[in-house]
Amino acid sequence: MDKDENRAERAKKAKWYVVHTYSGHENKVKANIEKMVENRGMIDDIFEVIVPTEEYVETKSGKKKVKERKLFPGYVIVKMIVNDESWYLVRNTRGVTGFVGPGSKPIPLTDAEVKALGVQEINEINIDLKEKDSVRVVSGPFENFMGTVDSINIEKKKVKVYVSMFGRETLVELDFEQVEKM
Secondary structure, three states: HHHHHHHHHHHHEEEEEEEEEEOHHHHHHHHHHHHHHHHHHOOOOEEEEEEEEEEEEEEOOOOOEEEEOOOOOOOOEEEOOOOHHHHHHHOOOOEEEEEOOOOOOOOOHHHHHHHHHOOOOOOOOOOOOOOOEEEOOOOOOOOEEEEEEEEEOOOOOOEEEEEEEEOOEEEEEEEEEEEEEE
């Protein structure tokens, strides 16, 4: 238990770094880093390795197919605490050409960059709403409108609310942070 708490505390201190790889070797680099972290017992220094991808629809001869492509070919993003050992392990992984940053010093991504990449949610939102709750809209085009919760989508972090407009109820979809419970 104490070991887990220590790892959780260290994970909070870890930052995201961008690692440059040979183009087309991103998934191999990810697998190699993960294998070396496991083999060398460095799970308290290197926490996560990600190859950011997106899905897209390709239409070929009238058939639609969902495919995946890398958002940043030639790059892998690693959540780690940089020390001599963890830096050496990542830097000397086959397929890695170096960290992104001046010289050999890795520069961590800012919280805004991490959020923009969609790698990790910076602020986990705990919503204490349920259907039929009364809410007030705190931002956006419906600011200061009162409404009633119709449905909640946890995955998309959206809430559907009936707001009273022009004397009738209108269903609008809002982000969690746009509403507050009354």
